[in-house]
Amino acid sequence: MFRAAVHRIGRRLAVAAALVSALGALAAAPAGAEVVPGPVLDREFADPDIVKVGSTYHAYATNDGSRHIQHATSRDLAHWSMAGSDALPRLGGWADPNPRQVWAPEVFDNGRGFTMHYTALDRASGRQCIGVARSSSPNGPFRPVGDGPLVCPADEGGAIDAASYTENGRRYLLWKNDGNCCERDTWLHLQAVSWDGTRTTGEPIRLIKQDREWEGKVVEAPTLVKRDGRYVLFYSADFYRGDGYKTGYAVATGLTGPYTKAAAPLMTTASVSGAVRGPGGQDVVTGPDGRDRILFHGWRDDGVRRRVMYGAELGFADGRPVVRGSKVLYQAESARVNHAVVRDAVGALDGRAVGYIDHADSFVEFSVFAASEGVHTLWVRFANGSRNSADGPAPASHLLTVNGRAAGAVNYPHTGWDHWGESAVSLTLRRGWNAVRLSKGERHAELDSAEVA
Secondary structure, three states: OHHHHHHHHHHOHHHHHHHHHHHOOOOOOOOOOOOOOOOOOOOOOOOOEEEEEEHHHHEEOOOOOOOOOEEEOOOOOOOOOOOOOOOOOOOOOOOOOHHHHHHHEEEEEEOOOOOEEEEEEEEOOOOEEEEEEEOOOOOOOOOOEEOOEOOOHHHHHHHEEEEEEEOOEEEEEEEEHHHHOOOOEEEEEEEEEOOOOOOOOOOOOOEEEEEOOOHHHEEEEEEEEEEEEEEEEEEEEEEOOOOOOEEEEEEOOOOOOOEEEEEEEEOOOOOOOOOOOOOOOEEEOOOOOOOOOEEEEEEEEEEEEEEEEEEEEEEOOOOOEEEOOOOOOEEEOOOEEOOEEEEEEOOOOEEEEEEEEOOOOOOEEEEEEEEEEEEEEEEEEEEEOOOOOOEEEOOOEEEEEOOOEEEEEEEEOOOEEEEEEEEEEEEEEOOOOEEEEEEEEEOOOEEEEEEOO
């Protein structure tokens, strides 16, 4: 009865006062909170592609205005040295020689040397298309192969953003038809090619196209890996020139699909707390420690606007990617709930929340996956309508445990019931799955969701 009365009182609070309280409850990430670190290569270096040869990582990138293809090397994926020469000094005869039209290289070891797929402007059709070049060394120079482009569906807008995938002794080319050039759909395709990548040997298979609101008019920049028995197709989406560019993914149990897209993007400007603007153009590579990394570009503007290269630790939770520093949302009603109530809730992210966490054995426990061990940030979305004995607004809290160990408390300022705020704390997670539990603390608060970066 007491709790019901508190709800009634909370709902009668003036809307303006409740909104002010909710805004006051929005918390910045705690000091030292984990975000995607700064750029690993702080210069124009868009659409990075990474190849490991021996103990050296070779990165190739879109033109810088003078060189067709840029090239850099590293031993640890964190410190890079730029090559002074153009990795692709000459284009195929079919291509316009303007360096600014050369994009998104893909390089792989073909067993007898190295193959590069690159995007350039086809003179005949006026569309961006994919060409081939080869070199005996990953350092280049790469020399063009063939009299024309490898893939060039002019009536579909051309082809860009090549990526390579191998399985069972066969090589496949992934690419995007550049339909956004001409008000057409953009599809990511999979197509069998010869082992050296100089010839197509099968018809293109459509995998996914833009069909989510957050994707805008574009999906592009495919990267395909297989983890935990699942095929994981990374891609970029939306307009590349702004903060709205983002990275998504889709999964399948078979190489050719069907691929099911994740409900939300993997990385956005907001999900990394603004540490990267417009994260996209990604590639996945195994680091020196044997663990996965994701390398990608983002916009930076400190007087010179450019797309620089970032790197982050990458894990796979049952075949689904998790990037350290990019928030993952966990809904409270989908967590393990004990001696509490899932209820319909106005303003909750999906219309439901967990309330009545009022008893000594009440808790909500989230199963949280971390790409690597260490300090992470937990953001809790809550509503607190508690009042003190003088019938005034009062703070509340939940006790926090991580993997069965006490980890302090999450404190909630007063917001009013069904007015949602956010509180953040640091917590230490182990690599892989973790049990993060919020249980009865001071007074009363309800849980909508948690995010972990």
